[in-house]
Amino acid sequence: MDVVKVWSGLTFGDRFVPVEIQITYGAGLPAFHMVGMVSESVEESKERVRYALKSVGKSIPQGRVMVAFLPSEVTKSGAHFDLALLHGFLKGNSERLIVGEVALDGTVRATVQSLRVIAAAYNSGTKKFICPRLPESVLKLMPDGDFFMVEHVSQLLSGETSTAVEDEGGTECQGRIGLNDVKGSGIKRVAMIAAAGWHHVLLMGNPGVGKSMVAERMVGIMPSMSNSEKLDLLASTGTLPDHRPARFTSWNSTPAGFFGSAKGTPGEVTFAHRGVLIMDEFPQYRKDILEGLRTVLDCRAVLASYGSQRLTWPADFLLVATSNPCPCGYLGHPKKVCKDSPTSVMRYLGRLSGPVADRIDMHYWVKADEPNEDVKAVEERVCNVWELQKSRWESEGFIHAGHIPGERVDELVEVGSSVRKLLDDSVEKAGLSRRERHKILRLSRTIADLEGAHDIGINHLIEAISYRQVIPWLRSLVP
């Protein structure tokens, strides 16, 4: 029995799973069967394939046609298997990875799923593809790739490849907004430190002081995305933004929208990978989201299981949370008075000192009337700290101070004896946890790096400690 073999693939989280497609023909009444856990979207490809074949004057051979998708224990879904099937019918075997959706008239299209499969396959070592026309910006990420691109099924027969789709104008700098229009030198400094060392930050303040505006601008002061960061984002989300992502989430998000679903849809935390995730009104989020976020922050990924398979979504984002100080918003306001009961304020603040908030390195009180001064050369300084911290720690498996694992902070962040004494005294006096002590050390390292200082000084430490004082201060205002 002759068996035609072509191969395509699917993604599982950010992982590529090769799928072999076998086609056999037999005598008997005309029938077209597909086996191997194919979902409805793959079943539908029978019709697309039938019509697309007609567009080049061909048809499915008479008799019984059997198509098997292997491995059979994984569910296949998506329209991107069409092109591989057509190749099997028109040309027979191929060693290239084939992906692409085909329309009834034979035109070949790139779907989000095809882009994800191509990027994930390239990441895992596949270099030869038959696929739809890809944009230049996507091809640039895969310099070793050998792409036979087709716009129409007829090109499978003629062997004529298409050129890349030209990118539309967009440049790296478009849409990148720096901190220029942010008022207040303190908040600008906080944004710079957070972006420089990848330190999660909680911005607190009364309503209308511009907490979320700053959050959005933080991606604008970070270095541009590297090709490998872009490829990871493409493999997991199928999107390729011009600059680092800044994703706004809302407190009424669902866990599936926030973390992604095991069935294959990435969540906000993955769309924000290597960019900023903004959580407005942080204490209002559902308890299950805040609980789940804890593990995501520790692993810098979403770990899920689907059937017997383990699934990983990358989620290495910088968290920028914003919050009012109390339910009415006016605790700590210079003129207005907070109308909440002490119990409700304490309960509200309690939500900001739970296990998730405990993973946030910097707390900052945003004032409406902060003195405004330009912080010089912000982007350049952030970029220098990235380079420096990367060269210092890359061999340890991470690149930012904010990524230093808790158990290694004391070993990797060295401090002199006078700084250590001040740190120990402050920790004891304020009753800070071990985790908080680690945060102060990581932050001190970044603050020293921003100044180009080799050793962490007393002034760096004092500034780092100041970013742990907002919540105790707010508590002290409650009668």
Ligand SMILES: [Zn+2]
């Ligand atoms: Zn209040």
